[in-house]
Every structure is written in C-alpha cells, then in structure tokens.
Amino acid sequence: MENLTDFQMLLAQEITNLERFIVKSPLATNEFWSEWQKKAGEIVITKAAIKKAIKTYEGKLPPEQIIKLSAMLDAYKEISVYLELLRETALKIKGTEIEGLNLFDSIEGENEEDI
Numbered sequence: 001m002e003n004l005t006d007f008q009m010l011l012a013q014e015i016t017n018l019e020r021f022i023v024k025s026p027l028a029t030n031e032f033w034s035e036w037q038k039k040a041g042e043i044v045i046t047k048a049a050i051k052k053a054i055k056t057y058e059g060k061l062p063p064e065q066i067i068k069l070s071a072m073l074d075a076y077k078e079i080s081v082y083l084e085l086l087r088e089t090a091l092k093i094k095g096t097e098i099e100g101l102n103l104f105d106s107i108e109g110e111n112e113e114d115i
Helices: 006-021 030-056 063-093 103-108
Strands: none
Touching: 006 030, 006 063, 030 063
C-alpha cells in the first residue's frame, strides 16, 4: 500500500467533511425538500458565522488562519451553488419556473463584500 501524502490526507478529510451536504432524497419529494432545507439552513448559518469571525478577529488572527477561513467560505459558496441547482431542478420537475431568483444570493445580499 502506498503512503498517502499530507495533501492527499487533507483532501480526503475535506471530502469527508463536505459529503454531509449531498442531498440523497429523490428530487421534488417531501423528503427532498426537508433534507434540502436542513442543508441549506446549515450552509447559510455556517457562512454567516465564518464572515462574523473574520470581521470580529480581523487583524488579530494570523494570516494563515484568515486564508483558511476564506477557503472555507469559498467551499461553502460552492456548496450553495450546488444546493441552488438542486432547488431549481426540483422546482422545474414540479412545473415551477423561477427566473433570476437565487435563494442564497438573496439571503446574503447582492453587494456582498469579498473577503
């Protein structure tokens, strides 16, 4: 068996940590919407907590910690895109078309500062 590098171990750990956001219920079912709502809520709250931590401790944290928090924020933004795509697909299956509305952008605000 080949030894895993530190990077490979870190990557495997990150994948394991983020897999919890995969929605496994069939699209447009009640179970889907329940699971989607739980995961979407967790993402919104986690992103808000990271942003608050960065603002609160700005200048007090070492640069590598800010980089780590910013990377986490980017990962959660990507997950938001995934969840939004699932939501839009589930709504289309039900025959509902919503143009130009992105739930996560609406929650975060359109003029969000980049960190």
